[in-house]
Amino acid sequence: MSQTAHIPSHRKPRRSASSRALRAGVTGGILTLTVAGTAVSASAAEPTAETTQELPTLTADLALNTVQSADATQQAAFSYQLQDQQEQAAGKAKSEAKKAKKAKTEAERKAKEAKERAERAAAKRAAAAEKAREQRASRTAERTTLSTTSTTSTSSTSGNSSDASSSDASSTPQTEAPSTSTGGGNAATVVNFVKAQVGKAYVSGAMGPSSYDCSGLTSVAFRQVGVTLPRVSQAQSTFGTQVSLSNLQPGDILYWGSAGSAYHVAVYIGDGQFVGAQNSGTGVVQRSMSYDMPTGAVRVL
Incomplete structure (x- = not known):
């Protein structure tokens, strides 16, 4: 028996080994990967096995088209945005x-x-x-x-x-009616009366002694000389003789509005002045005719 029979061998056993080699190439626009595998057994080397796998790859034209497509998409987006803004x-x-x-x-x-x-x-x-x-x-x-x-x-x-005086010289004298006589004394009485009422109140329908309306004042004034006037302004504006405003005498009755439809009356006192019961705000006042020019006038005395 050999002495070395029991001595284990110092040679390391061969282990299976495999190796792969990757080869790449481009053939007809296709990326070709070649994987070569080699397995070596402990006892003997095994033949090398090769595996070839094909993977798609981008060509230069496809890459250019992709870039151009991205540019076109971005340009279209810009165009749409600009169009929307416009x-x-x-x-x-x-x-x-x-x-x-x-x-x-x-x-x-x-x-x-x-x-x-x-x-x-x-x-x-x-x-x-x-x-x-x-x-x-x-x-x-x-x-x-x-x-x-x-x-x-x-x-x-x-x-x-x-003529009447000549005729009456041989006849019985006639009695004169003082209420319709014309004279400065009667006119002066009327004028003095209305002046004495200045400052008194105006009350519609009143005839004194503390308040008057316009026709009430004239009515009471002419009563002082025995003349009875109609009560209202409309009738007083046609009572007596119509006279021109340029030919007035103290004691004439002034009226505003048309004759027969006058809305206001007063007494002319001379020097372009009149006295009248104007309204509730002023009462009985003495005013110039230029303050409120009358329409016409009648002469009673």
Whole structure:
């Protein structure tokens, strides 16, 4: 028996070993990977096995197309965004233009209405002025007529009085009615009475002694000389003889409004002055005719 028979061998046993080698290549646009595997057994070397796997790869054209596609996509996104902004700006501009047009139309409408109102007002003023001129002309003509009539009537009355005096010289004297006599004394009495009432109150329908209305004052004043006037202004404006405002005498009755439809009366006291119960705010006052020019006048005394 050999002495070395029991001595273990110092040679390391062969272990299975395998190795793989990776080879890569591009063939016809396809990436080719070749994996070579080698396994060696403990006893003998085994033949090498090769495995080939193909993986897709990007060609230069495909990579370029991909880049171009990304650029195109980004450019399209920019275009859409720009178009959207343009559409929004156009819509806003259209809305602003519509508002401006509406405001312009409204302004034109208001200007037209204002112009029409001004024209109507001017027409009314012109009509009122023309009416006032006609009324003044009518009053002037009426006063001239009344003055002429009054003068003629006075001359006729004087002639008749002279004839009557001559006729009465051989007949029984007639009694004179003092209530209708004409004289400075009666007019002075009326004037002094109305002056004494200045400052008293105005009360509608009142006839003294502490308050009057306009026709109440004239009625009571003429009672002082025995003349009974109608109670209201309308009737007093036609009682007696119509006289011109340019031919007034103290004691004449002034009236405002048309004869027969006067709305106010007062007593002329001379020097362009009158006394009348004006209203509840002023009471009985003495005023200049220029303060409130009357329409006409009648002479009772």
